[in-house]
Amino acid sequence: MGNIPAKFLAKMKNLLQAEYDNFMSSYEWPRVYGLRLNPLKIDADQWKQLSPMGENVRPVPWATEGYYYKEDERPGKHPHYHAGLYYIQEPSAMLPVELLDVRPGHRVLDLCAAPGGKTTQIAGKLKGEGVIVSNDNAAERTKALAKNIELSGVRNAAVLNEEPPALVPAFREWFDRILVDAPCSGEGMFRKDEGMAASWEKHSVERCTIMQRDILENASAMLAPGGLLVYSTCTFSPEENESQIADFLLRHPEFRVEEVRPPGGISPGRPEWIDAAASRELGADTTASLAGTVRLWPHLLEGEGHYAAVLRKSGETDSPRASLAIYEETQKEIVTPAVKRKKDKKRTEEARHARGGKSAVSEDDPISAWRKFAAEELQLDESAEAIHYGSIVYVPSVQLPSLDRLRVVRPGWYVGEAKKGRFVPSQALAMGLKRAESKRSISWNAESEEIQRYLKGETLFVRPEEMDIAQGAAAKGYVLVCVDGYPLGWGKYVDGMLKNELSSGWRQI
Known part of the structure; x- marks a missing residue:
């Protein structure tokens, strides 16, 4: 508690008033630990029969596959972790994806995705249908993002490394669901991570609100009519939460708050904490709707501090896109062996970036090498289209807009690389397979x-x-x-x- 900034404590005392002492007592309580099962690989009954650990867990009330575990269990050291059967995740962080109402066939964007916990949660709800585009603007963080996606056996993800404005031209009104787990001042993580408290002044509330505003602006342009956008933070700051949503609604009357009816322990948003001038401009009804957003307080439930708002864009009611076509003919030039020298050089550089190192281009057709390997080594549906960036081969799940002008880490399921006339399968291919498919x-x-x-x-x-x-x-x-x-x-x-x-x-x- 000695690391917690005095300015923060004074602010919380002013906001919480009679609740303040209970809130402060939570800093003396032991942390809680959570994991989330991966439904792409296993369900709860199978896991509990398979693992002795299954007898010692308790369900997280707001997360379908979430469980609390004891600190001494050390699930990250168990072979089942290395098989991607579960993801270790702070329990409160599981809520935003549960609010996103993802269904198989949806097109989903996780805009601030690293290290990938929420992306893998979304992928589990898609059940292999539709697509998840997972983006982070920090290149170094996309390595962990891609690895966690691959560890979870996700086949239908594309991973990008872009600033949000760069995505808008390619994906305007394209997504059914968008998650904005926004960068924030991290006040809700002080109990979990002392480093967050130490850097609070550096990552100021004012600086974060500017970033969040810009991110929301670009996200709104990429959401299809009728779609859902979930905005979440791990901070208590009203400026980054209710006030940020109020400001967004003022600029975007085509959006409205969808009321969340959470399980016990989760609290409503606090519309009384927004600026009085903004409240007057919004009107009484819209201001009151901010109570339909949610807050997770560490003194009221087993988890860290979080905030989430569900926003619906006006237009036709969305429906899952269960049958999305594979790449358009214009995209298929990527698989053609006789590509122009300039484009091939560009793709080689993109492949080098995707792998974090050097990448040689095979003289053979990488797609043919992949097809030959799949026929000899696997039992897969061979009708799926494949693309290659240099010598590296990917299988995208659905038709995507052109990614040519974007920084691409993974344009689809990374299945391997053609090397000197042979095909070397990737770790991602192994993790995405079922045993019977080999x-x-x-x-x-x-x-x-x-x-x-x-x-x-x-x-x-x-x-x-x-x-x-x-x-x-x-x-x-x-x-x-x-x-x-x-x-x-x-x-x-x-x-x-x-x-x-x-x-x-x-x-x-």
């Missing part, structure tokens, strides 16, 4: 020595009869290595030896 697989239980050795990057020795091999397939080739039936990565089997192909950045030290 022609060769092997599975050990989470407590086995083999799993521990595999996660450390060691070579293993196995007999062909220990593997599941599709009818007609040879034992030699790529093997999907699984824990309790869920993929962890690749191995390459030759003459009794399973060479470890787990990416170095994914190994357990």
